[in-house]
Amino acid sequence: MLRSSAGALSLGVLAGCLSEPDDEGGDADEGYAAFFTLADWTEQIVGDELTIENPVETGEMGHGWEPPVDLQREITESAFFVYLDSPEFAWAQDVAADLENEDVELIDALETVEDQLIPMDRETDEDRDPVEEYDDDPAAVEVAEFELYDGRTGEEVAYWHDDHWHGGVPDVPLDGQLAIEGVFEDAEGRVLPLGEDEPFALEATIPDGADEDAIEIESQGDHVEFHGLEEGRTMVVFELVADGKVVWDTSADNLSVAVAEDDDEEATEFADPHVWVDPVLAQEMVETIAAELGEIDPDNAEQYEENAADYADRMDDVHRELEEVAENASRDVAVLAGHDSFGYLEERYDFEIRTPVGVSPDAVESSEDVSELIEAIEDEDIDTILYDPFESTDGDVPQMVEVLLDETDATDAEPVTPAEGTTEEWNEQGYGWVEQLAEITIPALAKALGAE
8 A cells, every 4th residue: 555645545454464553653564665666666565465655745756855854753653664775865865874773674775776876977167276365255155066075086976956965975984084075166156265274164063863973073174084983874064164153054954974894985976866767677676675575574575575576577568668669769869858867768778868957856957958959859850859747837848848849840748757756647547657657758758769
């Protein structure tokens, strides 16, 4: 049974297979999944044995979503939490970190596919040298960008955008240290000077309620040093300080920092989080969830394995349909007026989807981005523009689609979905991950690529 905060998608009688509710009121027959896709997959595995809660509201996507303040308490009262251990789902990572000492089983659906994730390139300005003189009032600074770099390698490991993090810092070695350098850019595009003798300094603190025993933090002005004291995980807030006062911080989204005994970890590499859209990797993820659930609930382990195998067959049908689209396509380029959430399909089926922005749903296209998209439509003789219905309002196509239809010879627009969320209409039609791809995305791709 899959339920979301917008209402039940299916109902039935619980089998009570794990145990009775605990003394604190927790429901052992209930589990949480971090967003629609994982909830749908988990429901396919457990059938009527358990209730699966999806906290993300109907009409919302899981990527970049912000949870309500009481969600962690509700998850703590359940039996398990299915999530993606990815910085792109930082809220779920944070919840999982806080649950490590709770009686809640954590199921990371990425566990067996981490080595198959697609690296995500992010363009940054080559000139990151700070301004020589900063004449404005430091207390009035407006931070436009903030990036973190691994002091060992110089590689960018995380960046701040629209009040939340993308990426994450490497593990801090136990009984060792990790230096993290910061780069701030103000609203005028100036890189702020950091250091003990400069107008600004980078500092970091552990917020109230987070584990204060895992790390010790030292600020060196232009970087901070994390010293690993004991294995575990805590939260960190980065601060921009001027004249001894905090003028900006990242308290809107605390960053998770782990201490681990293995200190050979390489710098964190940005990975495209939309792995669930790939039907081949999705099968592996479903198998992982089923295996973990079988360990939690051994009485039903065999049934979970059988259900997962049946569902994997349906996923394989999606894979074969996508292969057929790619084989019959008359062009290998399509245009999507939205963020790039289909990189795994492009990689597996050897076609390209041009988008005005990257993988972040918060990114905003520039006039140059739009011009390049118009040029691609003209060069490739594209007649169908793809769009994400989650980026439209009131059932209309997004404004970007209207612009492209007005400025080019393209005549049609078709919705596509990476099956990250659901709508009221799709709920009424009983659409899950398989149905969204089979009934919406695959026909749209076939039309856009000339494979009808």
